[in-house]
Amino acid sequence: MADAWPATGPGFSIRVIAWQRVHGRHDLPWQQTFDPYRIWLSEIMLQQTQVPTVIPYYTRFLARFPTLAALAEASLESVLELWSGLGYYARARNLHRCAQILVAERAGRFSADPGETAALPGIGRSTAAAISVFAFGRRATVLDGNVKRVLARCFGVASGAARDERALWALAETLLPENDIEAYTQGMMDLGATVCRRHHPACDVCPLQAACIARRQGRQAELPSPAPRKVLPERVSSVLLLSDGCRVFLERRPPSGLWGGLLSLPEALSESAASFARRQGCRLLGTQALSPMTHAFTHFRLILQILRCDVEVISLQVREHGYEWLLLDDLAGAALPTPIKKLLLSLGR
DNA sequence: GACACGTGGAA
């Protein structure tokens, strides 16, 4: 091929940077700043989450917590409220803890060194590199899903296994330019997001097309290698729906695990809902089955036990165990998992 | 090294 420039040479980054200047994204909310706090927040929200989903959460979050200090001073509850609906709530818990660590031990400053930053909770190798690049202009290697897809296709390498991942990191480091690291890094991500898409890649407008092995071999659909299908577990959980008409009885979930730290309907795991109700002085009125409550990664079936209860007795007996009443009017802004929030909102109608 | 961890959108 006449135009097949050596893809391992500087021609790679030169093409990516030139493409980024003309065709890349330049107007995303977190691209208007060098504030490490804002860069960091965006990178955490963008983990396994698409740009259009993140934008409204990012805007609301910054309006409420404009600075690292403001976030560190906030309650975990208020952070989870703003994260409610975004998923992967360990990100919010780590975000909050990270802010407190930085304020308490690092004078509220991020390090420019990705090695130091990656030691903080919720910040791994790729996120640390992104902060170094976009906030400090440091030369560091980002390898997220977008970059992986571009590299896997251009160089015809597999992905998924640990060996493949190491090879991709090594390859990514080799390709790093000496200058214009921000444009290069953003260019690789934008290329992966807008041109080298998982489905229907726009190879005809790709600056790397002449060197791309996957394109030459017609293997775009095979690279990166699809993840092996896994069997989805089905969870069956018996929960209580207690309401006096204007309030609902909720439980604070354990600090880790599914929906960790969020409010949810109380679970009756080792005991039946009926015995729980009896112990609490409630009367079981009826049951309702809903399935599935969530989709994809878990089938989560809730069996609702609709109870009428003596409000004051319940409140006094179990408050110390992390239960609380929530006004139905306050549902929208509460730190609730999406399926629970949808369920309770539908009840109000 | 495998698995858990949420949700919304696309095909």
Added chain:
DNA sequence: TTTCCAAGTGT
């Protein structure tokens, strides 16, 4: 309707 997957990290 079902399946896949997206700016990954922690255990």
